[in-house]
Amino acid sequence: MNTEEFGFETQAIRTQLERSQYLEHSVPLYLSSSFVFEDAEDMRASFTEEKERNIYSRFSNPNTTEFVDKICKMEGAESGYAFATGMAAVYSTFAALLDSGDHIVSASSVFGSTHALFMTYFPKWNIETSYFEINKPETIESFIKPNTKILYAESPTNPGVDVIDLELLGQIAKKHNLILIIDNCFATPYLQQPIKFGAHLVIHSATKLIDGQGRVLGGVTVGSEDLIRQIYLFSRNTGPALSPFNAWVLSKSLETLAVRVDRHCENALKVAEFLESHPNVNSVKYPFLKSHPQYEIAKKQMKAGGNIIAFEIKGGIEAGRKFLNSIKLCSLSANIGDTRTIVTHPASTTHSKLSEEDQLAVGITQGLVRVSVGLETVEDVIADLKQALA
Numbered sequence: 199m200n201t202e203e204f205g206f207e208t209q210a211i212r213t214q215l216e217r218s219q220y221l222e223h224s225v226p227l228y229l230s231s232s233f234v235f236e237d238a239e240d241m242r243a244s245f246t247e248e249k250e251r252n253i254y255s256r257f258s259n260p261n262t263t264e265f266v267d268k269i270c271k272m273e274g275a276e277s278g279y280a281f282a283t284g285m286a287a288v289y290s291t292f293a294a295l296l297d298s299g300d301h302i303v304s305a306s307s308v309f310g311s312t313h314a315l316f317m318t319y320f321p322k323w324n325i326e327t328s329y330f331e332i333n334k335p336e337t338i339e340s341f342i343k344p345n346t347k348i349l350y351a352e353s354p355t356n357p358g359v360d361v362i363d364l365e366l367l368g369q370i371a372k373k374h375n376l377i378l379i380i381d382n383c384f385a386t387p388y389l390q391q392p393i394k395f396g397a398h399l400v401i402h403s404a405t406k407l408i409d410g411q412g413r414v415l416g417g418v419t420v421g422s423e424d425l426i427r428q429i430y431l432f433s434r435n436t437g438p439a440l441s442p443f444n445a446w447v448l449s450k451s452l453e454t455l456a457v458r459v460d461r462h463c464e465n466a467l468k469v470a471e472f473l474e475s476h477p478n479v480n481s482v483k484y485p486f487l488k489s490h491p492q493y494e495i496a497k498k499q500m501k502a503g504g505n506i507i508a509f510e511i512k513g514g515i516e517a518g519r520k521f522l523n524s525i526k527l528c529s530l531s532a533n534i535g536d537t538r539t540i541v542t543h544p545a546s547t548t549h550s551k552l553s554e555e556d557q558l559a560v561g562i563t564q565g566l567v568r569v570s571v572g573l574e575t576v577e578d579v580i581a582d583l584k585q586a587l588a
Contacts, residue, residue, distance in 0.1 A: 206272065206388065211453045213268045215260050227446050228260045257434050261445040265404075268452045270420050272387035273400050278420030279430050280445060284383065284403020285311050286438035287417030291401060292320070292348070294432035295377060295425065301346040302327040303338065305362060307355035307561055309381070332360045332561070333491065338367075342374050349374075352381040353390075354496075356534075357544050357568040358561030359483045359508040361492035364499050368396015377425065383407075384534075388459045389501045398422050406535030407505065409451050410458050414444040458537075458573065462505035465579065466571040472580045473509045478517075478587045480510040480565065506534060507569040511587070514564040518543035521567060524586035527578060534570035539579045542568045 201209045215225050233252045235241035243249045252258050266278040281287040292302070292315070304316060306329035316327035328341040332355055349371050353362045364380065371378035379399045380392035386407045392400050399421035402408060409416065417440070419429055433439065440448075463486075470484035482489070485496035486503030496503065511517050521543065522530055528539040544562045545554075554564070571579065 201271065207456045209271045210268060210455055213264070213271055215264050225261070225264060225446070225449070228442050230259075230442070231255050255442055256437055256439045259439075259442045259445065261442040261449065262440050265440070265445040265449040265452070266418060266420070268449060269387065269402070269418050272452075273382075273391050273420050274393045275400065275420035275426075276423040277426035277430075278418055279426060279433055280404075280440035281417035281419070281433070281438045282440055282444075283415045283438075284401070284405055284417040287401050287403070287419045288312055288381070289315060290433050290436065290438050291379065291399060291419045291429055293436075294429040296320075296323075296325050296347060298324040299345055300325050300348075301343050302348045302350060303341045303346055303376075304329055304349075305332045305351040305355065306330065306559060307332045307358050307360055308350075308352055309356050312381075332358075332362055335363060335366055338370055339374070342370075342376070346374070346376060348379055349376045350379045350381075352384070353392075353499075354384045354485055354504060354506065355561070356384065356506075357508055357542070357566065359384075359485065359490075359506050359568075360561065361485050361490070361496045361500075363492075363495045364390075364392050364395035364397065371396060371398070384504050384506055385500055386455060386459055386504075388456050389463075389504060390499055393421065395499060399425055404448050405533070407459060407462070408455065408535075409448055410455070410535060410537060411451070412531075412533055412536040412538065414447045416440050416444050416448050459505070460502070461573055462571060463502035465573065465576040466505045466507055466569075467503060468576050469569065469571050469580060469583065470503075470507050470509075473507065473583070476584070476587055478512050480512055482510075483508040505571045507571065509567055509569070510563055511565040511567055515543075515545050518565055518567060519546055521586050522546075525582060526585070527574070527582035528569075534568075536570065537573045539572035539574060539582075540570040541583075542570075544568060 201212050232254050244251050262280045266280050270278050330338045351362050378397045380397045381401045383403045383406050401419050404416035470487050473479050474482040484507045528541050531540045545564050
């Protein structure tokens with residue numbers, strides 16, 4: 199069935215593999231490392247890609263194909279490839295497209311492991327990265343060099359929950375003939391589709407809201423067919439493929455993405471409003487709070503504000519530690535996008551190895567707390583945060 203003319207939720211549910219001879223209603227698991235050929239000619243044509251078919255699950259698998267097809271339709275992308283983790287997607291996307299001597303221009307507010315790629319590993323292969331401040335987009339063009347190839351950003355950012363104007367990035371990328379890559383993990387394709395604003399590639403850690411229940415790891419990159427072809431060939435040879443089981447779980451998860459994210463956003467806005475009114479909180483950042491510096495941009499490019507809140511607790515790093523130690527209901531975990539609300543204090547945990555100066559450079563203050571708001575009764579979440587803040 200061609201689902202192109204249907205709505206988002208219908209596409210998420212009805213984009214499925216063809217039924218087997220058993221006429222199953224729910225797509226089965228294809229837990230097979232490889233696939234057989236009818237004869238020598240079939241095998242030859244398959245390996246030369248004259249035929250589009252499954253050969254080996256490192257290349258493709260029916261479950262992985264279904265998952266990627268759904269993400270492509272949600273994002274408005276031509277093609278895609280699925281990975282074992284979100285960071286496998288980030289690394290493989292860049293590694294496939296960059297050559298020694300190339301240059302990246304990136305927002306400074308990026309996930310810690312992405313920062314490590316840019317600063318620790320890519321320089322080994324003579325690939326340099328220049329950072330622009332997320333709140334100074336007017337400076338972006340000053341960082342572009344003749345050898346710049348990729349413009350990269352997350353929006354909203356991790357962990358500061360800043361928002362950047364995707365339309366502006368699309369215009370800059372077009373003007374300077376750059377590949378625009380957006381990490382859309384915090385928003386999901388339900389809330390935001392960067393390709394509409396000029397992105398060539400979109401990356402997700404499917405481990406987060408796409409799975410939504412803290413069960414499996416996964417990543418995916420979707421975008422223009424010619425770029426995905428390069429990423430596919432690189433990944434086919436280097437082996438970061440998503441497992442069929444995880445692909446099956448993630449494809450099923452997409453069926454409930456819209457209804458889950460709607461409730462996440464509804465809960466998160468209530469939590470953000472509570473935090474903004476609390477006397478022990480200096481400031482709150484949530485894209486759909488009117489106090490957010492990029493509120494108008496968020497309203498322009500996002501359907502709702504997502505489930506991540508960053509707030510500044512009074513009392514700095516010690517107050518942050520005390521807050522975590524006082525939490526009773528919410529989870530202390532490194533994940534986000536779970537059914538269960540998760541709180542993290544980046545300065546004393548995930549980003550503790552950075553100097554205070556480096557933390558501030560990416561928007562992490564000593565009292566910053568990140569909340570991934572879950573699907574519990576929101577009054578219970580607020581009550582737990584309230585007693586911990588007291």
